[in-house]
Amino acid sequence: MTIRYPIFKNFKCRFYSTSSDLKAVLKTVIPKKLRLFEHVKKDLSSHQIDIQTVGSVIGGMRGNKAMFWDASSVDPNKGVTFHGLSIEECQDILPKSKMELNDPKSELLPESMLWFLLTGCIPSQEQIDDFSKTLAEHAQLPEYVNKVLDSLPKSLHPMTQLSIAISLLNNESVFAKAYERGIPKDEAWEYVFEDVINLISKLPAIVGKIYSNTYYNGKELGVINKDKDWSYNLSSLIGFTVDDSINHKNLSRSQSKDFVNLVRLYCALHGDHEGGNVSAHATHLVGSSLSDPYLSYSAGIQGLAGPLHGLAAQEVVRFILEMKDTLDGEVDNDAKIEEYLWKRLNSKRVIPGYGHGVLRKPDPRFTAIIKFGNNRPEEFAKDRNFQLVKKLSQIAPGVLAKHGKTKNPFPNVDSSSGILFYHYGLKETLFFTVIFGASRSLGPLSQLIWDRIYGLPIERPTSMDLKTLASL
Template sequence: MSHIKTILTRRLYSTAQSDLKTTLKAVIPERLQLYSHVKKDLSSHQIGTQTVGSVIGGMRGSRALLWESSSVDPNKGVTFHGLTIEECQAALPKSKHESTDPKSEMLPESMFWFLLTGKLPTQSQINTFSSELAHKGDLPEYVVKSLDNLPKTLHPMTQLSIGISMMNNESVFAKAYAKGIPKTDAWEYVLDDVINLIAKLPALVGKIYSNTYYSGKNLGTINMDKDWSYNMASSMGFTLDDSVNIKDLSKSQSNDFVNLVRLYCALHGDHEGGNVSAHATHLVGSSLSDPFLSYSAGVQGLAGPLHGLAAQEVVRFILEMKNAIGGDINHKVKIEEYLWSLLNSNRVIPGYGHGVLRKADPRFTAMIRFGDNRAEEFSKDDNLQLVKNLSAIAPSVLTEHGKTKNPYPNVDSSSGVLFYHYGLQETLFLTVIFGASRALGPLSQLVWDRVYGLPIERPTSVSLKKLAGL
């Protein structure tokens, strides 16, 4: 009887679901027709202080979010407290072990310090801060055990979000708030959580990498004398000291990989506040959720294909393109024909275009310069050479095509290919490194949200009929 009841219950639920879909399908055409009318005919109409087009177009152009640390100009690209990428590279401290090496890159912890304070840190201050992060870098045992028990097929970004959420158990802000603290003191507890979270990201990234691709093998440890990026590379098995050199890199290649992590994470740390990961962190944090829960939400936003997955798409695209043109990476006509075949099939060229920029992304330029500074290493890398050739050819093709506002390469055009060169060929994992880097900006802003005592974010919504004046 129990079995029959289960079958009947399932049929009942299936019928209900079918009725719901049928009803919805009947409603959709009329609603789409109204939406098309609003989008086509009413986008320029004002509703309050906004246009209708902004309301239905992802709030683009709406200045409605306080953000201190960075801004994105259509022509200049991203600046950090007014400094360009090149100015930051010149001014921000490097690893204490490589402070005079011209190939050594600025440290992400230097960028975090700058984003948070607006003041350039000294080498001594960063040496101490790097050490603090390393000493706080081990994962709690319950996080390790929980990650080990997750399905090995679980998406790495889901694992990252879970790992960060679980460390909410460590939140000093949550504990202090539960006891009752003055609002004016909240930022200090938030800062403690932020530093603790950032400190544990290298080990968390390494653990997820190991569990996903190397059956949980211990690939490396946190070195107390090294910087944040080094420890991330070490935890993933890409360094020669205190780790398993799973990629069989030479010493110079290992050093270069560490510097690639440094550059990538510093550049991706912040990109003003309107992007999904930054805004999601700010939004959840506005409810006074602690930094672990807030940034876990940001990571989930970053996992979306329209936000954080572009670098892996570019790698796949470059490999497919190289194969399609028979490896003739310098053949301009073949490259152009391939690009037109994509566009004529209503596909996009991955790594090109940007929601704000109207020039080549300076982050792309910085990543290409990283490769150019290692010309001997990359001279025989057809993938990177194809990326560079493509950046000279694609803009004119896209301009002629006429359907993009920005025909220039963005940072994703180059970053994934550089990681691929050094052996990080599990392209799904590139977004996890992005997730570690993006913590720097939104979490520094979260501290300021509490300094200012910003209220919970609560915009007013509006129906499509109201927009249409019905």
């Protein structure tokens, strides 16, 4: 393997173990990380990190440096990085599908990102091939989960169904059972690890079941293929891969590896986004009480379902479609686009897909998604929605900067991702967040394992009443 980036010299563990067992690799990483953690805990606990303000207390704790999260971080200028690596670096070095190694358009696998987030080690192709197979072998849902999902009304929000299904798997929790019988504290992580891998393995089947029940009356849209990767199986189970055993003639959509690669890219990019976002923080918070990973991530899913967190991609699609109609399809008319944006802003409506709580430059995830479309001109050159998204990213920042009420006038990942799903035929915009929910499992659940390795305590901040704040 060629090492292209100087930063790799800081990651000796990346080539430390050739084991195909993720848990075995993780065990080689733990001792060094624990020594560092003990040093921080013992020698640096009294060091002050930041000065808290009243504004941060009443403003959603924004900017408070009060949470430990190890695998990813978000810098205002660099965007999200994973163990210090940029998105582009991860795309270059993390393994892809074994079936498409010679395809320059093939994208990194979410299971590669999961391995990296959890261990800090770059996995080999062989390790990921084996890991993909392990996930597929444990993908089938227990019958009681299928029965409960089948009993739910089709009108029930897909995210509610997702949360229910994940909670039901609590019945499978080896951690909960081990804790009940009594286990040493330093062994807890091993049971949490088993739950995490089991949950992530089953997410494609959960997503597929919810999609089928909600939109296709329970019709079988695909099957789990144990020789395929996690994203392929997720795509298959919502009817977006070609399988000779399934009749797809009634589905009006693209069944191609390009959609599978979009799912791979999307899920890898959305896997982690530091710990302060609602879905990650909720998972961490509930997990700090020693709730098992199923209950913990179910809470994260419910947070992700909130309009201010996970629903932006569907709002962007509605916005783009409405805008294109208003423009009479003139998606390259700069003057009309600018006029439309000012009219919207002056009516006190936001431009969805723009702005970010931390970033002060264009979101590199947006750049990666746009690059995905640009690399497939035969697919997207004539897609007026995609072209409008690109044109909007050139015009909207200037309008928003002049408007002056947005700290970051640049596009975020939500401004592009939904339109690509829509292009391939995934028109049920309400379902975008369910795929987001599957992808976001990678980071918070990896961190949950490390929370137990470190033996972090229950999270319990001190609250302040209004009278106290007013007296400061």
